[in-house]
Amino acid sequence: MIIKSSATIRQNYNEISELCKKAKEPIFLTKNGEGDLVVMDIETYNRREKMLRLREKLLAVEEDRMNGSQGYSVSEVVQMMNNVINKENDDGE
Incomplete structure (x- = not known):
């Protein structure tokens, strides 16, 4: 399970995008230390x-x-x- 802060996606979208594609699994984003969003690349989502x-x-x-x-x-x-x-x-x- 990969967990990143929501600031990471705001500050470096490309890093999160590449991480999603490489990991082929959802990335969990936190906001103020709490779970907030889950993001994944489209291929993983479709699968x-x-x-x-x-x-x-x-x-x-x-x-x-x-x-x-x-x-x-x-x-x-x-x-x-x-x-x-x-x-x-x-x-x-």
């Missing part, structure tokens, strides 16, 4: 958003299964997962 969408889809399928939805064969599951992965990859391009 996290894709992962969250995939997790939401997987949770919805699991909820359906727990509520008595018809099961699928292994080959059907593999095909569905490949379709989701391909769609997510296509959305990012």
